[in-house]
Amino acid sequence: xxxxxxxxxxxxxxxxxxxxxxxxxxxxxxxxxxxxxxxxxxxxxxxxxxxxxxxxxxxxxxxxxxxxxxxxxxxxxxxxxxxxxxxxxxxxxxxxxxx
Ligand SMILES: [Zn+2]
Numbered sequence: 001x002x003x004x005x006x007x008x009x010x011x012x013x014x015x016x017x018x019x020x021x022x023x024x025x026x027x028x029x030x031x032x033x034x035x036x037x038x039x040x041x042x043x044x045x046x047x048x049x050x051x052x053x054x055x056x057x058x059x060x061x062x063x064x065x066x067x068x069x070x071x072x073x074x075x076x077x078x079x080x081x082x083x084x085x086x087x088x089x090x091x092x093x094x095x096x097x098x099x
Contacts, residue, residue: 001057001092003042009064010071012038016060021045031059033066040064054089061085 007014015038022029022043030051032041040063042056051059062085069076076084091097 001053001060003056003060007064009067012067012071014038014040014064014067016040016042018042018044030055031063033063035067035070038067040067054093057093058085058089061088 003016003018005016007016017039019041020043022032022041024032028043028046030043030046034040040060042059042063043051045051046055062081065076065081065084065088068074069081
């Protein structure tokens with residue numbers, strides 16, 4: 001999956017910025033969604049190890065789902081977002097879907 005620099009969700013232009021590494025609550029993480037700022041940060045590395053394309057794609061889907069949840073009022077829990085991240089990645093990957 002090629003991750004674009006800009007995506008549209010519910011009419012919002014969401015900027016995708018790649019950082020060398022990310023932290024949330026002083027713990028390393030692979031992605032962060034700033035819903036109020038229409039911004040997603042994705043990490044290039046985690047614990048000093050370069051993320052592979054599947055890890056970056058699932059992080060991208062995960063953070064996109066957080067923003068969809070807010071903008072569409074879905075109120076998804078962290079667990080639901082994590083489950084949908086896997087479901088969507090597998091669906092897109094296994095069916096070679098590129099719209
Ligand atoms: Zn999350």
